[in-house]
Amino acid sequence: MTPEINFLPCSPNDYGAIAEIYNEYIRQGGQTMTERTHAAEDIAAWVDNFNDREQLLVLKQSEKILGWGIIKKYSPRQGYRYACETAIYLRSEECRKGYGSKMKQELIRRCKELGYHHLVAKIFATNTASIEYNLKLGYEIVGRQKEIGFKNGEWMDVVIMQYIIR
Numbered sequence: 001m002t003p004e005i006n007f008l009p010c011s012p013n014d015y016g017a018i019a020e021i022y023n024e025y026i027r028q029g030g031q032t033m034t035e036r037t038h039a040a041e042d043i044a045a046w047v048d049n050f051n052d053r054e055q056l057l058v059l060k061q062s063e064k065i066l067g068w069g070i071i072k073k074y075s076p077r078q079g080y081r082y083a084c085e086t087a088i089y090l091r092s093e094e095c096r097k098g099y100g101s102k103m104k105q106e107l108i109r110r111c112k113e114l115g116y117h118h119l120v121a122k123i124f125a126t127n128t129a130s131i132e133y134n135l136k137l138g139y140e141i142v143g144r145q146k147e148i149g150f151k152n153g154e155w156m157d158v159v160i161m162q163y164i165i166r
Contacts, residue, residue, distance in 0.1 A: 003062045005099070007106040010047065010056045010068065015040035017065040018058065021089050029152045031089075031127055046070075053084070053114045059103050066094045069103045071111055074120055082117040100130075104137050108163065117165050124149075125157035139163045 010018060019038040025031045026038070047056055051073060059067045067090030074083035088103045111119055121139055123130045131141070139161040147155035 005059060005061045005066070005102065007057050007059055007069075007103065010043075010058045012040075012044065014058050014065060014068075015043040015047075018043045018056070018068045021065070021067060021091055024092060025089055031124055031130070033149045033151065033156075035151070053116070055110060055114075057103070057106065057110075059090070059099060066091055066099055067103060069107045071107055071114070071116075074118075082115065083120065084111060084114075084116045084118075085120045085122065086111070087121065095129075101133055101137060104134070108137070108165075112165055119163040119165070121161040121163075123159050123161065125159050131159055131161070134161050134163075137163070 016039075019040055019042060022032070022034075022043075023037040026034050026036070043056075050056070053071075054073060055071045057069045058065045059069070067088060069086065069088040072085050074080045074085050086104065086107045088100055088107070090099055090103075108119065119139075121130075121134050123134070125131075125144060135141070140163075141159055142162050143160040145158045145160065148158050149156040
């Protein structure tokens with residue numbers, strides 16, 4: 001019997017694992033524009049600066065953190081108060097097991113509860129797996145920003161996706 005998975009608000013005890021997972025993607029270089037690795041203190045600073053409609057969740061199985069997801073404001077401008085950005089990161093060995101879709105569904109559910117209307121996902125154009133699962137969950141592609149980022153010695157395109165909560 002597979003242990004149950006839980007989506008929980010992160011706690012300070014989780015910050016190290018969140019940084020560890022994020023650092024894996026930073027080192028790989030193909031899924032985040034962030035270039036400097038993070039420590040638990042950096043994650044604490046994120047959470048300390050959150051408003052009441054931003055969240056950092058962990059996906060736990062037993063006591064192991066399999067991944068994390070974030071809901072963050074899209075812009076500090078008031079007119080964008082109903083828009084947010086979502087992102088998830090899983091331990092590499094936990095990919096392709098359905099956890100990403102479950103985490104994204106949980107983020108969508110929480111975004112509804114928080115009163116958001118428009119969810120944004122920004123994904124490297126080369127990350128076809130992430131684009132595909134977002135499409136399956138109801139996100140749509142609304143644009144492609146060509147050469148917006150520079151990583152690993154090359155220009156990177158980013159696909160912009162949106163989910164409208166009805």
